[in-house]
Amino acid sequence: MTLHTPGPESPAPGxxxxxxxxxxxxxxxxRSTHYCPGCGHGVVHRLLAEVLTELDLPAHTIAVAPVGCAVFAYDYLDIDFVEAPHGRAPAVATGIRRVRPEAFVLTYQGDGDLAAIGTAEIVHAAARGERITAIFVNNGIYGMTGGQMAPTTLLGQKTTSSPFGRDAALMGYPIRITEMLAQLPGVTYAARGTIADVGSIGKLKAMIKRACQVQMEGGGFAIVEALSNCPVGWGMTPQQSIEHLKGPVVEAYPLGVIVDRGAVAQPTHDLGCPSPAHPEA
Amino acid sequence: MPWAPIVIAEDHCKGCELCVTACPKHVLALDRSRINVLGYHPVELTDAAACTSCAFCARVCPDAVFTVWAAPREELQR
Structure with a gap:
């Protein structure tokens, strides 16, 4: 069946x-992404693109790409990108912030990147109240390397490195990293959303937008955690992975705004490198 | 050519069927008779008249394949 839709350049005559x-x-x-069918990264990329467009930010943005499945984010989003070493996106973003105080600085990280190898960087960037916006995509698994257990993997979840399910006695408990960061006074905004359904995607977009506005208003560190799926890593169809996301994953990681300290200007982001104009500083 | 409220960038579609699940009118389905450049069955609109242009498909699609239009007034009255 051939269908015709009039575009803006070709309205139906009369x-x-x-x-x-x-x-x-x-x-x-x-262009087509390298993500597996049904992967939540695509949705988060799209929401980010929509929010940046709505806030007129693309020309002012310097984003930092992670190592992980989203390593090629710079191929998919038409904004300036710096590729960070594994887990070091907040450290790279801190450097960018110090030398380009006028830029909009964004990091995009997965849970293997942010919650495992990059824990020190994200905690201290948040503690310093760095004026950056962090997008944290949590799918509870190392997707790129073949579905190994991550710090955020749920108890009982089977992965290639926990084939009998994650056992708390042997492997510890999953980390709620956004709650952990939210208690730091340098964190202006921390929220958790999910890509599980249309309503949640709308709420997640509002959270990403707020996290961007916090930075524009001169607030401190802002983080949005997007609970995502990994159909291939979880060994499920895309539909099953969405149902799993709505059930046990959301139960383990409650949704909502965890903290919003408003656009209080953080004194910490002025303590950058000594300015050449003030050599005594 | 019948009017359709949805344009699908078929060559970006990976056949994950998240839109098929999200569609409240159940008018999206994979076209099992075709394979796109990525090697997947692309999604297709099965009933253009039943589509309400709610854009739920576009909002859940991880590959942003949908462009959604509201029908011109003449189409709605038909």
Missing amino acids: ASAARLIYARPEVLRD
Whole structure:
């Protein structure tokens, strides 16, 4: 069946033009991603592209890409990117913030990157109240390397490195890293959303937008955790992974805004490198 | 050519069927008779008249394959 849809450049002759409800944001490059079918990274990329466009930020943004499945984020989002070593996105973002105080600085990390090898960097960037916005995609597994157990893997969850399920006695408990960071006074905004359904995706977008606005208003560190799925790593179909996400995953990682300290200017982000204008500083 | 409220970038579709599940009108389905450049069965709109342009498909799609239009007034009256 061939179907015809009038675009803005070709309205149906003599008819009122069709109204555009939804189009791919231009910041999201028109190419196929390397992500597996049903992977939540695509949704988070798209939301990020929409939010940056709505806030007129793409031209001012310097983003930091992680190591992990999202390592090629710079291929998919048409904004400036720096690729950080594994887990070091907040440290790289801190450097960018210190030399480019006017830029909008964004980090995009997965849970293997942020919650495991990069724990020290994210905790201390948050403790310093760095004026950066962190997007944290948590799918509870190391997806890129073949589905090994991550610090965020649920108890009982089978992965290639915990084939009988995660056992607390042997492997410890999953970390709620966003709650952990939220208690630091340097953190202006911390929230957790999910890509599980249309409603949640809308809420997640609002959280990402707020996290970006916090930085624009001069607030401190802002983090949004996006609970995501990993159909291949979890050994499920995309539909099953979404059901799993809505059930045990959301139960273990409650959704909502954890802290919003408003746009209180953080004194810490002025303590950068000594300015050449003030050599005595 | 019949009017359709949805344009699908078929070559980006990975056939994950998240849109099929999200569609409240159940008018999306994989076209099992075709394979796109990525090697997946692409999604297709099975009933253009039943589609309400709610854009739920576009909001859940991880590969941003959907462009959604609301019908012109003439189409709605038909």
